[in-house]
Amino acid sequence: MAEQGFDLVIIGAGPGGYVAAIRAAQLGLKVACVEKEPALGGTCLRIGCIPSKALLESSELYIQAKERFAAHGIRVPQVDVDLGVMLKRKDQIVQTLTKGVDGLFRKNKITRFQGQAQLAGPGRVLVQSEKESVELTARHIIIATGSKPTIPKGIECDGKRVGTSTEALSYNPVPKHLVVIGAGYIGLELGSVWKRLGAKVTVLEFLDRILPGMDSEIAGDARKIFEKQGLEFRLNTRVTSARTDKDSAIVECEGSESITADQVLVAVGRRANTDDLGLESVGLQLDERGRIPVNPHFATTVPGIYAIGDVIAGPMLAHKAEEEGVACVEHIVTGYGHVDYNTIPGVVYTDPEIATVGKSEDDLLKEKAPYKKGIFPFRANGRAMGLGQTEGKVKILANKETDRILGVHIIGPRAGELIAEAAVAIAFGASSEDLARTCHAHPTLAEAVKEAALAVDNRAIHI
Ligand code: NAD
Numbered sequence: 001m002a003e004q005g006f007d008l009v010i011i012g013a014g015p016g017g018y019v020a021a022i023r024a025a026q027l028g029l030k031v032a033c034v035e036k037e038p039a040l041g042g043t044c045l046r047i048g049c050i051p052s053k054a055l056l057e058s059s060e061l062y063i064q065a066k067e068r069f070a071a072h073g074i075r076v077p078q079v080d081v082d083l084g085v086m087l088k089r090k091d092q093i094v095q096t097l098t099k100g101v102d103g104l105f106r107k108n109k110i111t112r113f114q115g116q117a118q119l120a121g122p123g124r125v126l127v128q129s130e131k132e133s134v135e136l137t138a139r140h141i142i143i144a145t146g147s148k149p150t151i152p153k154g155i156e157c158d159g160k161r162v163g164t165s166t167e168a169l170s171y172n173p174v175p176k177h178l179v180v181i182g183a184g185y186i187g188l189e190l191g192s193v194w195k196r197l198g199a200k201v202t203v204l205e206f207l208d209r210i211l212p213g214m215d216s217e218i219a220g221d222a223r224k225i226f227e228k229q230g231l232e233f234r235l236n237t238r239v240t241s242a243r244t245d246k247d248s249a250i251v252e253c254e255g256s257e258s259i260t261a262d263q264v265l266v267a268v269g270r271r272a273n274t275d276d277l278g279l280e281s282v283g284l285q286l287d288e289r290g291r292i293p294v295n296p297h298f299a300t301t302v303p304g305i306y307a308i309g310d311v312i313a314g315p316m317l318a319h320k321a322e323e324e325g326v327a328c329v330e331h332i333v334t335g336y337g338h339v340d341y342n343t344i345p346g347v348v349y350t351d352p353e354i355a356t357v358g359k360s361e362d363d364l365l366k367e368k369a370p371y372k373k374g375i376f377p378f379r380a381n382g383r384a385m386g387l388g389q390t391e392g393k394v395k396i397l398a399n400k401e402t403d404r405i406l407g408v409h410i411i412g413p414r415a416g417e418l419i420a421e422a423a424v425a426i427a428f429g430a431s432s433e434d435l436a437r438t439c440h441a442h443p444t445l446a447e448a449v450k451e452a453a454l455a456v457d458n459r460a461i462h463i
Contacts, residue, residue, distance in 0.1 A: 002134050004111075006032045008332070009125045009138040011117040011277070014042020015318040016309030017144030018101050020325030025108035027333040032136055033110055034117035034127050039094075040101035042146055044318040047166045050097055052189055054090035055169065056349050059196035063351075068388055081197055083172055090169070118278035123304055126278070140304055140332055143292060144325065145277065147270035147310035154241035154252075155181070155266055161249035162242050162264040165190060175199045175263040179251050181239045183210035185348055186267035188226065192350045194263075195231055202261070204237045204253060206268075211348065215360035215409040218395065222354055222411055225391055229351075242266070272311040287313070297337065298328040306332070320344050343427045347416035352392045355419035358407035358426050361397060370400035374432060374455030376448050378412040380462045383443040389413035394452035396422075396432055403431035403456070414445055421449055432456040 008024050010017045013035035021033045039046055065079045105112050113136070115129030125136045149164040151157050159167055168190045171178075174197045180187040183205035195201040203210075210226075210233065211219040223233060238254045242264045249264045272291045279286070282302045287293050292300055292307040299306055308328050309321030323339045331337030348354040364371045377393045378384040392412030398405050408422035425435055435453035440446045454460045 002132070004032070004134065004136055006030050006111070006136060006138045008032070008140045008142065008329070009034065009117075009136050010142045010144055011125065012042065012144035012146055012273075012309075013037075013040040013101065013112075014144060014146045014309065014321065015044045016146070016321030016325045017042065017142070018104070019322040020142055020144060020308065020329050021110045022104055022108050023326045024329040024333070025110050027329065029329075029333065031108075031110045032113060032138070033105070034113045034115065034125065034136070036114070036116050038114065039098040040105070040112070041094075041098040043148075045097050045101070046094060047169060049318055051090045051094050051169045052165070052186075052193070053349055054093045055086065055193045056189060056351075058086045058089065059193045060351050063196045071388060081174075083174060083197070087170060087172060116276065118276060119281050119284075119305070120278060121281050122302065138304075140306065142298075142325070142328060143274075143277065143300075143305065143307040143311055144309050144321065145273040145311050146321075147316055148273050149266060150269045150271045151266060152239070152268060155239070156241075156243040157266060158244050161244040161262065162266065164266050168194070168263070168265045171263055175261070177202070177261040178263045178265060179204065179242075179249070179259055179261040180265045180267060181242065181251070182206075182267040182269070183233060183235075184212065184267060184269065185346075187265065188222075188231075188348055188350050190265060190267070191231055192226070192229070195229065199263075200232075201230070202232045202234065202259065204239050204251070204259075205233060205235050206238050208235050210235075211354070213360075214346070214348075214354070214356055215395065215407070216362050218354060218356070218393075218409045218411050221392065222348075222350070225352065225411075226350070270310065270316050274311060289313075297331045298324060314341065315344060315346065317344065317346065340427060343423045345419045345423050347419065349416060352389065352412045353410075353415035355410045355415035356408070357419055357423045358405065359397065360407055360409065361395075364397060364406065369406070371397050371406060372400050372456055373397050374452045374457070374460070376451035376455050376460055376463060378445070378448055380451075381443075381445060381448045383445050383447070384413055386443070387413055387445075394418070394448045396435070396449075396452045396456055398432040398456050403433055405430055405432055405435065408449070408452075410449075412445070412448070418446055418449055421446060 007029040010033045115127040120126040178199045180191045180203045241252045308324035310316045327337035345357040379390040395409045397407040432453040440450040
């Protein structure tokens with residue numbers, strides 16, 4: 001069997017793995033990256049963040065043309081969806097971006113292996129493909145194999161009528177009735193896409209609220225807005241089974257009648273991808289949730305083996321994995337590398353978008369931390385009025401004594417872009433006074449952030 005030596009072998013070419021590979025190459029390491037899929041980019045680029053955002057944008061434009069253009073005095077006699085074109089556009093974006101990662105690998109002289117990687121003892125990785133088996137040796141190995149959808153017991157995913165986000169990126173035709181299991185990120189984003197395109201969408205959620213973990217005031221606002229858009233929520237509903245039955249799917253829930261749908265989207269969370277990795281060959285044990293335990297420098301209990309991204313604890317977010325990839329590699333090479341977990345934003349790309357960074361009000365109440373809050377609604381923001389998107393608000397939470405910003409939560413137009421300012425503010429230890437005294441261009445949505453900072457001290461100007 002052929003054998004090749006590297007400084008670093010990375011298993012998985014998702015946002016964690018490919019970014020770590022590029023940073024390691026920049027720092028002078030001889031790097032190999034093993035990926036089993038033909039395309040690089042992982043879940044995020046191939047079947048996650050990127051294709052879902054393409055569909056969210058297309059479906060939102062459709063709704064704007066259909067329902068909102070008239071208010072701007074634009075008459076469009078007839079608006080139709082060409083689903084084939086919409087899906088093809090999404091696929092082309094995926095192709096361009098995944099090919100882009102190929103290009104970045106070539107530019108940075110990263111050796112790419114396609115095949116299933118398995119640890120074969122300390123410092124050894126076996127790569128098996130249909131064509132050949134190669135053994136790689138390396139001083140350092142990073143496991144960045146990501147996650148896959150959790151399928152609860154009783155749910156029979158056949159990929160036809162009952163499936164995950166992967167299938168929900170390509171339904172054709174538009175389902176008449178889509179049942180979504182789970183009111184988290186995926187359920188709300190993809191539920192919104194198909195609702196806009198004409199499906200009846202029923203979201204079944206086990207808890208008594210949507211978007212668990214997010215600030216509950218903002219999540220409550222979101223629920224009302226999504227209900228107005230026509231999403232039907234059934235909370236406190238535990239799904240016990242879902243299966244395909246001839247030309248439909250049947251979903252059963254504890255204590256209520258079964259529901260028939262043409263498509264079921266299972267979106268109840270994801271779990272670490274550690275199957276067939278050969279962890280036993282190096283004696284690596286998983287934690288109680290099947291994740292790989294690491295120290296603050298992403299080192300596992302086995303010298304020379306590291307893990308980053310969705311396979312370790314923390315939010316399953318592409319940008320979290322990227323930060324960890326960079327910090328892990330920098331620590332290996334320079335002895336320093338750090339991720340500030342308090343400044344990792346979360347964004348739900350619905351309409352309106354929902355974005356959050358730092359502590360939620362629920363967190364602060366639980367910790368009994370002294371805090372003050374400032375809120376500013378987009379209905380009092382001139383730019384939001386011009387856009388015709390006045391729903392939502394900015395909420396800033398700051399320490400009651402020191403005024404240091406603890407958390408920022410936004411529901412409203414372009415919240416996903418606005419949150420970047422809040423993340424920088426928190427990273428720099430800013431006070432709400434710092435934000436309030438920073439000049440924000442007029443008229444912009446960002447003025448709502450400044451006004452919320454002023455509102456922390458009860459001195460917002462426009463409300
Ligand atoms: P999630 O954890 O966001 O939400 C899952 C929901 O399913 C929860 O509300 C949970 O209470 C509910 N649930 C669990 N079991 C259930 C049952 N039997 N019946 C009914 N409801 C049940 O998970 P997700 O939406 O699947 O997303 C998976 C991961 O992907 C998340 O960690 C998320 O961070 C990530 N993601 C992020 C983005 C983004 O950043 N925009 C988009 C998509 C996915």
